[in-house]
Amino acid sequence: MIALARKYRPKKFSDLLVQDHVAAALRGAVAGGRVAHGYLFAGPRGVGKTTAARILAMALNCERREAAGVAGEPCGECDSCTRTWAGAANLDVVELDAASNRGVDDARDLRERAMYAASAEGRHKVYIVDEAHMLTREAWNALLKILEEPPSGVVFVFATTEPQKIAQSAAPILSRLQRFDFRRIGPHAIAERLRQVVAAEGLAADDDALHLIAKSADGGMRDGLSILDQVVSFGAGPVTADRVREVLGLISDDVYGELLRVVAERDSAGVFPLVERLVDGGADLGEFVSGAGEILRAVLMANLGGKPEGFTEAMQTLIERHRSPLSAPDVVRLLAVLTELEPQLRASGNARLGVELLLLRWAMMSRTVELEAVIRALGKGPVEKPGKGNPAPVMRDSAVPPPSPAVPRTVSPAVPPEKGPLTLDRLRALWPRIVEDARREKPMLGALLPGVEPGAIDGTTVGVRVLDPVHAEGLERQREALALLIGRYVTESVRIKLEGVGRGERSAPRPGRLTEDGVRADRLEALRARDPGLDAAVDALDLELLE
Numbered sequence: 001m002i003a004l005a006r007k008y009r010p011k012k013f014s015d016l017l018v019q020d021h022v023a024a025a026l027r028g029a030v031a032g033g034r035v036a037h038g039y040l041f042a043g044p045r046g047v048g049k050t051t052a053a054r055i056l057a058m059a060l061n062c063e064r065r066e067a068a069g070v071a072g073e074p075c076g077e078c079d080s081c082t083r084t085w086a087g088a089a090n091l092d093v094v095e096l097d098a099a100s101n102r103g104v105d106d107a108r109d110l111r112e113r114a115m116y117a118a119s120a121e122g123r124h125k126v127y128i129v130d131e132a133h134m135l136t137r138e139a140w141n142a143l144l145k146i147l148e149e150p151p152s153g154v155v156f157v158f159a160t161t162e163p164q165k166i167a168q169s170a171a172p173i174l175s176r177l178q179r180f181d182f183r184r185i186g187p188h189a190i191a192e193r194l195r196q197v198v199a200a201e202g203l204a205a206d207d208d209a210l211h212l213i214a215k216s217a218d219g220g221m222r223d224g225l226s227i228l229d230q231v232v233s234f235g236a237g238p239v240t241a242d243r244v245r246e247v248l249g250l251i252s253d254d255v256y257g258e259l260l261r262v263v264a265e266r267d268s269a270g271v272f273p274l275v276e277r278l279v280d281g282g283a284d285l286g287e288f289v290s291g292a293g294e295i296l297r298a299v300l301m302a303n304l305g306g307k308p309e310g311f312t313e314a315m316q317t318l319i320e321r322h323r324s325p326l327s328a329p330d331v332v333r334l335l336a337v338l339t340e341l342e343p344q345l346r347a348s349g350n351a352r353l354g355v356e357l358l359l360l361r362w363a364m365m366s367r368t369v370e371l372e373a374v375i376r377a378l379g380k381g382p383v384e385k386p387g388k389g390n391p392a393p394v395m396r397d398s399a400v401p402p403p404s405p406a407v408p409r410t411v412s413p414a415v416p417p418e419k420g421p422l423t424l425d426r427l428r429a430l431w432p433r434i435v436e437d438a439r440r441e442k443p444m445l446g447a448l449l450p451g452v453e454p455g456a457i458d459g460t461t462v463g464v465r466v467l468d469p470v471h472a473e474g475l476e477r478q479r480e481a482l483a484l485l486i487g488r489y490v491t492e493s494v495r496i497k498l499e500g501v502g503r504g505e506r507s508a509p510r511p512g513r514l515t516e517d518g519v520r521a522d523r524l525e526a527l528r529a530r531d532p533g534l535d536a537a538v539d540a541l542d543l544e545l546l547e
């Protein structure tokens, strides 16, 4: 059986997938007799650069052009077309791989050969130089001389995946070449083409299977067809998603579905069986992590109103099922953790532990927020009552319910946010996160913060500049809430002072009404400030300490 990638390689410009702009321009040039002496075909691998060069050579030397039907297209069937298409020995079409022909001797040889015109009147001599970025500077110099005074009927096509390297080593030659940029072929276009091939071959294949192949082909049509070949020759019967996964060693959708569930439901305990299932199944954990990243990205995209592409129907259903508890800001944070941990995962000798830690951090991430809520409920935080025009003292209101049995008394092991020293630079860097936290958990504060920026820091007092005086009143009521949010990221417990409003009287600390809870919270705050270890422990382990 002839390999599918070869059998279905395009024979005409119109067969080139996705590269319509290139096809139309080349076809027009051939039809109008305006073919250039030098072309640069740039683009990722497997998108049809060499194929397009061969079709150009075929079109220039086709013996039965009128049979093609469309002006500028080759017939694809005459002796000249067939030999060129097959890459067979051919007087008029020379294919060179620069990766192996890069020395000056070859360049000189090329130059000498180029001096000979095509084998017959009316024919073209076409040189196709693959991996052209591998040519040496000397080789380019020799080629430059040819292109300055090109013999008639000689055409050079340079194909490269790295045009910027040619720009570096042979900038003068670029101005003599007509450049075409080949586009990456999207998974939909690849799947569609695979469907045509499957039909033409009389094979049976599931849509999901073709989507998986298209995704694995990563933008290259040739790779897509090669994978289809492999899967077809792997066994009898229809091509199913499971068979594709088996041949390619891919991780099943179920596993990613379970991952989404664990993260969405914050089921930390579910992490260990999930990783065990992966390890037992012999999965590549690196592939799992990058697959997990892709799926979170798809969740993010779906939650922002986009439509993720290139997933199986089963996977899309799973994304739909689990995406609602994962708000866009949450997913951004999950992805940030992934980016942060990925290099360590790759370097670590213990991949399993690394993946477990990643998933645990994902599953636990939002618990830190709940923990803050518990601390607030214990009497530390302000009560948000919109006291219109009435500058009510910030209350440590005993009406806040004490921890009831329903509130988890121990939240363990929650991961506290990374704390560091209180400096202006750090605070400025953290500001977007603090604004984000506020938007999510304290909408009133969140609405005010875009008009606020961190100012001077004096000891543990953070000055905040209110850009619009209109917001000063509202912010005054939210000072403690803001102090708490900042407190998540700094080791000190901070106070907020408003700057840049009125005559400064607003920034005077307001008297707080003393309550038992308030006193207790203050005492605890002092203890925590003195002992960072205790601070972390209170956050992370045992809320009983608050008593």
Ligand SMILES: [Zn+2]
Binding pocket: 058, 061, 062, 063, 064, 065, 074, 075, 076, 077, 078, 079, 080, 081, 082
């Ligand atoms: Zn022909």
